[in-house]
Amino acid sequence: MKPLLEALHIKKKFQTLTAVDDISLHVAPGECLALLGPNGAGKTTTVEILEGLQSPDSGTVKLFGQDMTPRSKRDLMQRVGVMLQETNLYKKLTVKETLSLFRSFFKQGLDVQQAIQIVQLEDKQNARLEELSGGQKQRAFLACALVNEPELLFLDEPTTGLDPQSRRMIWDLLDKEKGKGRGILLTTHYMDEAEYLADRVAIVDHGKIITEGSPEELIRQYCGxxxxxxxxxxxxxxxxxxxxxxxxxxxxxxxxxxxxxxxxxxxxxxxxxxxxxxxxxxxxxxxxxxxxxxxxxxxxxxxxxxxxxx
Missing domain, CATH: 3.30.70.980 (YebC, transcriptional regulation domain)
Structure with missing residues (x-):
């Protein structure tokens, strides 16, 4: 099975700071890769390169088997969903209006009502974003990332600041999406979240992947x-x-x-x-x-x- 995402030997330097130092990784269909590491480890820069927001100094990024170039990026991103840690959208729009706006950015995808049903916000579809709880907002943002039926999902700290019930609800939603064959690249500071969702974990420090494997393999290898x-x-x-x-x-x-x-x-x-x-x-x-x-x-x-x- 060909990987949905493949990065080979990517490097990125900012003046004297090496943020990404020869990182290679891949995500297969139906697989969740969790990228873990402390602040300043290089996670954010790595993910921004993989999402096409930054260009690497060297190395290659392939999405769906194609090199991501300025010319190919627009078409490739039609098949990608992104959920940021902090999403700032116009708060006066309703959930339904927000999803209709996002759906208009893509050539194909879900019906807006289907996206609302996936994240279980039917009773809040006519509520403004500013009226939603933290967990409801995150589910609305997840619906925005899913509205184009992406083959690959980027999730940056998707449950930060949420109560345990809201976190578990989002975990269950993401687990179902992974079961549909979607690939997921997840960053999180919650270890229980990584253990629940991730098939593989890559720990990044000082711009390098220092170890990689399934949660069970890493625990056995390093900790017993x-x-x-x-x-x-x-x-x-x-x-x-x-x-x-x-x-x-x-x-x-x-x-x-x-x-x-x-x-x-x-x-x-x-x-x-x-x-x-x-x-x-x-x-x-x-x-x-x-x-x-x-x-x-x-x-x-x-x-x-x-x-x-x-």
Whole structure:
């Protein structure tokens, strides 16, 4: 199956800053690729190049097997949908009027009423954009991205600032669209969103893709399956020195506020070692818990910082 989107060795530099440094990626039909990374990592510039908003200094971008050039871009973008993180549209227009405007930009696509039904805004179609809640606005903007029945969707932080119910509704809508064979390129700072929607994840830092794979593959490769998290009743820094001397794996522990987290390959053995060492040293554990490893742990392992902190 030919990729809908293929970027090969794209580079972009702004004066002395290299924003994109030899990035290659692809998106196949029915596949969601999540592009993750901290602010300043090069995600936005990469996506703008892929959308045709910027030109790379070198490298190539192909949409639907064709090179994206100034001459071909207009026709190629007829087959693409874009949903920006912040969309500023005329707020006095109704949902139906807004979608009618967007539909007029394309040679073919959905009937406006069909687009409204997909995002479940039938009861708000005559409401002005300024009257909608945050979740309703995002669904209206998603309808604008879908109105031309695109083969490829670009989604930039589609659920930022939304409540959990609205986020889940948009996830379900996007999952259905992916099931229709649409390719999706997603940027997000929500790790649970990437795990739910993405078939593959590419983590970008300093303008490079530092790793790529399915969420499950990356978690297994970099983190194992389980995380042991624990804390002590007091926060005496001397605990760390004592535990380093008595626990072979303590140097691999990451401190998150007042808690310690260890990616355990053998959870039972790690708990046994921890309780033995704390008993020997007369240290009092305030809490101990086990949780499944996540993409957040992968990001922290690879970059040394939380994606939220970044």
């Amino acid at each position: 399956e389980q995380v042991l998290s624990f804390s002590f009743e007091d926060t005496d820094a001397r605990h760390e020195n004592l535990l380093e001397e008595n626990l072979a794996w303590f140097k691999q522990v990451k401190k998150v506020q007042n808690r310690y987290e260890f990616i355990a390959q053998n959870l039972v053995s790690a708990i046994h070692d921890l309780t033995q060492a704390t008993s020997k040293l007369s240290l009092k554990l305030a809490g101990i818990e086990m949780r499944r490893s996540t993409l957040e742990d992968v990001f922290l392992t690879l970059t040394g910082r939380s994606i939220r902190d970044a």
